[in-house]
Amino acid sequence: MLKQGQSQFEEKWPSMRPSVLKLLRQEPVTRSEWHDLFWAVHSVCLWDDKGPQKVYQALQDDILEFIKHAQTRVLHNQEDSALLKAYIAEWGKFFTQCDYLPKPFMQLETSLASKTHTPMQKKPQGDESIVRKLMLDSWNQSIFSNIKQRLQDSAMKLVHAERNGEAFDSQLVIGVRESYVNLSSDIEDKLKIYRENFERAYLEATKSFYKLKAPQYLQANGVQNYMRYADAKLKEEEGRARRYLETGWGCTSVTALTECCVNVLVTAFKETILQECAQMIRSNETEKLRLMFTLMDRVPDGIGPMLHDLEAHVVNQGLADMIAAADIITSDSEKYVEQLLELFNRFSALVHEAFNDDPRFLTARDKAYKNVVNDTSVFKLEIPIKNKGVGTKTQPESKCPELLANYCDMLLRKTPLSKKLTSEEEVGMPADYVNKLARMFQDIKVSEDLNVEFKDAHRNNNEYIADSINIKILNAGAWARSSDRLSVSLPMELEDYIPQVEDFYRQKHSGRKLQWHHLMSNGIITFNNDVGRYDVEVTTFQMGVLFAWNQRPKDKISYESLKLATELPDAELRRTLWSLVAFPKIRRQVLVCPGEVKSPKDITDGTEFWVNQEFALIKNGKVQKRGKLNLIGRLQLSTEKSKEEDNEGIMQLRILRVQEAIVKIMKMRKKITNAALQTELVEILKNMFLPSKKLIKEQIEWLIEHKYMRRDEDNINLFIYMS
Structure with missing residues (x-):
């Protein structure tokens, strides 16, 4: 029963408050007390016009009072670790209750939202409840605002100690980070408090630490040891950032920390590090170059000077080797090509082992190698040209095209060079493809002659045909x-x-x-x-x-x-x-x-x-x-059928290769069992393709039928070569 002049709030709040305080202190609340709190809030909000506002104000007073006592307990600790432990313990309890205390006050939110109130009392956007927002804002405006600098500084001191090799409880830093992340009640930017305080302090502390340490280490240990140090510290800091910084969806803290570390550990010393590159390339120190490449690839325009050094090395070393062997290679096409291939393989191995075949370095290799091949200082060929009124003078050209043409000519003709190569090694094409190519060139010449004769034959009778029609007579097998x-x-x-x-x-x-x-x-x-x-x-x-x-x-x-x-x-x-x-x-x-x-x-x-x-x-x-x-x-x-027909062409080529290999084995062995023949056949062909048993059997039968080989009369599994 209400006393005269007494409102629902004044009658209900004294019985509601003990349950509210128990929830704040994480003390047990009975089921009856929990249900009574729901009913009391409902009654006050439903039957008292001013009740919702009074409940909200009373909650705010008790929450602030509770936070004030929590702050006293935290500040009682002076040592950094103890302060962090106390804060994290208090915050952990309070944050847990931010999920429970708002539940009985759902009716309060509905009532306040239906009336005109101050901005703090308006129902926030999203799923954030008014009471939860009140709790977080109160904590933020009182205890957190008062001691956040000490919390931040203490956390950064612990991270600094870890960087110096000292052990500590990493959960202390993580706990501080989580309080920064969870404190924001701004639905549109939940990480605002964290980003403007904890993240900024962490980045500044990292930058300050390495601005002091990095120059000292470089001066004391030299560039090559410093590169290993920088690479190790970058990996270490990335791992540390994933522990101590926020990594949730949409958060860029780890990326920002990595950029900060690259700037202070690598970019600041880029010129000093790159001075070692040319000598490392000359000495073929691929492991050190790979480390330098890893570091410089993180830096804007860090790769550019390395590409320049590689190009210079390829040109200088390539020309030096060419000059050393000039007496031989300028007159011997085969030796010249061998020298080119040896150089190319050496430079390719360098790019592979030092730069992981990065396309930029492959391009630099090719560009420099092209300069070596086209150089006129070693392979100088004087070509006379006529100038009006001046007479004849010479224009320097490279002799390399002539040497390469001679080499290709030797490959395509029957020479000691071509005999040393298998059909698959002849300019990258099987012999039958080379033959087709020759026939195609021949057809072009024959077609030109036929065309002239056709036009001449019709020039008198039909001038239109002579001028408008061009015929091409081509060999079907080649084209x-x-x-x-x-x-x-x-x-x-x-x-x-x-x-x-x-x-x-x-x-x-x-x-x-x-x-x-x-x-x-x-x-x-x-x-x-x-x-x-x-x-x-x-x-x-x-x-x-x-x-x-x-x-x-x-x-x-x-x-x-x-x-x-x-x-x-x-x-x-x-x-x-x-x-x-x-x-x-x-x-x-x-x-x-x-x-x-x-x-x-x-x-x-x-x-x-x-x-x-x-x-x-x-x-x-x-x-x-x-x-x-x-x-x-x-x-x-x-x-549309070209793919199918190309496959058919491949099968025909494989048949020929199997036949060639069987004849080669039989000619060498004279007699051989079926099992041994198949084993040697696979060994010969495995680098091109693996022949199926069906294909092998068919070609053996074909060769027997055409008198290249026969079966032994007493043992059908023994084959005999027929010369």
């Missing part, structure tokens, strides 16, 4: 990448000349059969539209597509109609059309299609295409009414 030929319906302007070419060739070579590979041909057409006139270089497939509009330049033609008109396979037609509607190097395309078509896969039978009457070449932002354009790009010489 054809595809066993299947792709069909295409050629424009009548081309179709009419095919019989004339075939008749001409039959007269020259009777009995030979011509097969037209339109995939390998191209031509130039003249494209006219409303803007201008352009010469466009296209593949035969592109030409076949574009000529579909020759008689109806402004019509829209469906994909299905183009398929019937060109007779191109579906995949090839899609690819060809896409090259005409989305060629990457021009702004205005030759053909246009609906906007919903984003790739060749989106094209359907009903998709319509039409000639772009606004097509033009754009140069310097201006439309050109005349010009030339190449639309071939990467379309030429590629089909």
Whole structure:
């Protein structure tokens, strides 16, 4: 029962307060007391207009009183470790209760939020409760604000002691850090207090420590020992930072600490450290160079001087070795190439072991090595040139290209050098590929001669053919990448000349059969539209597509109609059309299609295409009414089946290699068992591929059938060589 003039708060608070104090002190609260506290808060907030504000004020008074006593207990300790232990113990208890004390006061939050109050009493954003915020803000504004500098200084002294090798309880520093992190009640920046105080102090303490220690160590121990010291301290400080600094999501404390350490340990001494680089490279001290590389890679422009030193070493050492062997290598191509390879391997080993094949150092190696190869001081070749009015003088050139050409010539011909190499070692290509290449060069020359004869034969009868048609007669075995030929319906302007070419060739070579590979041909057409006139270089497939509009330049033609008109396979037609509607190097395309078509896969039978009457070449932002354009790009010489056929080519090559290896073994052994033959065969071929048992068996049978070897009459598992 309320006494006259007594409010709900005045009646309820005396019974509520003992439970509040017990919760603050972490003393046991009975279930009955816990439930009564919930009911009392509900009653005061529901039946007393001023009750919520009075409860809030009374809570604040008791919380501040509790914190005041906690502060007295903490400050009673003067020694750093004892102070930290006391603070962390008090803070730990209080922070735990920040989760429990607000629970009975949920109704208080609802009541305060529904009325106009001071900013402190407004319900905070997010999940932070009003009572929890009150507790954290009170702790922050009283005890923490008063002693945070002492806490911070004490924590930094302990970290300083650890850096000097002294032992201490690391949980003391961690506990201080956690209080800084958890104290902020700012929902938008939970780490504000931590970042502005603890993190800043930690970074400053680290910088001060190494600004004093690092120069002393460098002066006393020299650069090379200092590099090991710096590398060790960087790793040590990164590990320490992960223990003592906040590492939660979005926090950059560890990164900031690492940058601080790099600045004070490495960047500050960059010039001194880099002075040792050139000598280390000359002495091939790869382990020390690897350490220097690790340190300098952390520093802005730290790698630049190292790259310069490597380039200088490669050029100087390379030329020195070339000069030392000049009498031999300037006249002996094989010795010259051996010297080049030895140098390249030596420099490559240096980059691998010292710089872990870093692309920047590989580029520096290649750049310097190029200077060695192109040098004219050792391989000087005087080339006479004529100057008007002056007479003849000489222009120094490098003799290296001539030496390299001689070496390649020896590889490709039957010479003592080529005989020493296996077929796989000949300029990186098997012998059959070298033969194909030779045949291709031969075909080019033969085609040129045939072309001249063809033009001469038709110059009197048809001057258009003589001027416009160029034929290429190629050996299918050397050139054809595809066993299947792709069909295409050629424009009548081309179709009419095919019989004339075939008749001409039959007269020259009777009995030979011509097969037209339109995939390998191209031509130039003249494209006219409303803007201008352009010469466009296209593949035969592109030409076949574009000529579909020759008689109806402004019509829209469906994909299905183009398929019937060109007779191109579906995949090839899609690819060809896409090259005409989305060629990457021009702004205005030759053909246009609906906007919903984003790739060749989106094209359907009903998709319509039409000639772009606004097509033009754009140069310097201006439309050109005349010009030339190449639309071939990467379309030429590629089909969907090429991968499958390449695999077939690889299998054929493997068959040849197995046959060669078996014959080589049989010729040497004369007699050999099946098991021993397979073992030696795998040993020979393992660096190229591992032959399957099926492949080995098939090739043995083939060689027996063709009289290269036979089985012993008494033992079918014994093979005998047949000379």
